[in-house]
Amino acid sequence: MDNWTFGVTMIVVGMGGTLLTLWILSLIMSGLKKAFPYKKEE
Amino acid sequence: MLDAILGGLNGLVAGFVNLHWSNPVMIIVGLVLLYLGIKKDFEPLLLVPIGFGCILVNIPLTGLMEEGGFLKIIYDAGVITEVFPLLIFVGIGAMTDFGPLLENPKIFLLGAAGQFGIFLTLALALALGFTKLEAVSIGIIGACDGPTAIYVTSKYAPHLLGAVSVAAYSYMSLVPVFQPPIMKLLTTKKERMINMGVVRKSASKTTRIVFPLVVTVIGGLIAPKGLPLLGTIMLGNLMKECGVVSRLTKASENEIANIVTLLLGISIGATMDGKVFITPQTLIILALGFLAICLDTACGVLFGKLMNFLSGGKINPLIGAAGISAYPMSARVVQKEGQKYNPKNYLLMHAMGSNTGGQVGSVMAAAVMLSVLKGMGII
Numbered sequence: 001m002d003n004w005t006f007g008v009t010m011i012v013v014g015m016g017g018t019l020l021t022l023w024i025l026s027l028i029m030s031g032l033k034k035a036f037p038y039k040k041e042e
Numbered sequence: 043m044l045d046a047i048l049g050g051l052n053g054l055v056a057g058f059v060n061l062h063w064s065n066p067v068m069i070i071v072g073l074v075l076l077y078l079g080i081k082k083d084f085e086p087l088l089l090v091p092i093g094f095g096c097i098l099v100n101i102p103l104t105g106l107m108e109e110g111g112f113l114k115i116i117y118d119a120g121v122i123t124e125v126f127p128l129l130i131f132v133g134i135g136a137m138t139d140f141g142p143l144l145e146n147p148k149i150f151l152l153g154a155a156g157q158f159g160i161f162l163t164l165a166l167a168l169a170l171g172f173t174k175l176e177a178v179s180i181g182i183i184g185a186c187d188g189p190t191a192i193y194v195t196s197k198y199a200p201h202l203l204g205a206v207s208v209a210a211y212s213y214m215s216l217v218p219v220f221q222p223p224i225m226k227l228l229t230t231k232k233e234r235m236i237n238m239g240v241v242r243k244s245a246s247k248t249t250r251i252v253f254p255l256v257v258t259v260i261g262g263l264i265a266p267k268g269l270p271l272l273g274t275i276m277l278g279n280l281m282k283e284c285g286v287v288s289r290l291t292k293a294s295e296n297e298i299a300n301i302v303t304l305l306l307g308i309s310i311g312a313t314m315d316g317k318v319f320i321t322p323q324t325l326i327i328l329a330l331g332f333l334a335i336c337l338d339t340a341c342g343v344l345f346g347k348l349m350n351f352l353s354g355g356k357i358n359p360l361i362g363a364a365g366i367s368a369y370p371m372s373a374r375v376v377q378k379e380g381q382k383y384n385p386k387n388y389l390l391m392h393a394m395g396s397n398t399g400g401q402v403g404s405v406m407a408a409a410v411m412l413s414v415l416k417g418m419g420i421i
Binding site for chain 1: 158
């Protein structure tokens, strides 16, 4: 694999993959906050 | 008799005779690192042992980094095996409060944007002629996270370990110097004045306990090659949040982290032998590492601007600068800068959320990178 292909792949899949993973995690955490709401006595 | 005396004297001057020109230069570099750590308080826990290790290894004929040498034994046992950075991660997880991030999970995205510099620098390193795995190790300086940089570099480009780790730790400590001008350049005064209000505690104990488990499982499934990094930091955090293993938590954030930091620092310093360290390549790596962290800051702020636009002006883009892993320095810088333009602004907890998002983001970026490399058959 040439450097150009490698570099573009890392930018697209690497940056995209990181963003997508953290977006999924943020959605799950938002869901968990609704599933287990904070109670004042905590 | 005379021969024996001359032989004995020869032994006493052999160190001077075998001194390569690069050794005194590196001893000065070691002294500079010590100065930065001791006098300027720049990451002293690491720069002091690194600086001292650098001095030790540049004294000729000591054999410290040869087979059986004590620094070589430490290096082989903890750095080559990747055990040291992983143990440090358990401590980091135990020390980090992900609460501010859980109060507003959308801020996770800033932690992703704050890693874009890694990939942009990787591409630049490739263009400058570095090999693919060298470029990966140079790009990872942009994670602004010493243990991550050491983990990746020791595995895939161990010959660059000294330069990469020194760059990662030195630039982390320089965050208060180089971030403010970038933040100012990319934002308007009106944006810098945006008040985001008070962070209210809204994450339950259950959410806090489930968080490390979710990150480990989801992150591990998406990027299995990075699971050691993710798993260890999340183990530390689970121990902290569950509250039933306080002895282990305390040991992780104190005794284990302290011992490992000392051993890691001195063995990293021991990779800075002048004959292999002083090359044009090292200077390029230091420059690229600096660029990576600046790009991270810029991408984080620009992403903050985008989120501000999409939220109808509710997000202060300055908190995007904290989407890097330099915790909690970066969040403090954001707080300070925000208050310069609006003294009533209290961005610290929002920036802490972004900053802890950056911690997960940097580990996730490294994990994604390793898994993409594996997928492409490069590792």
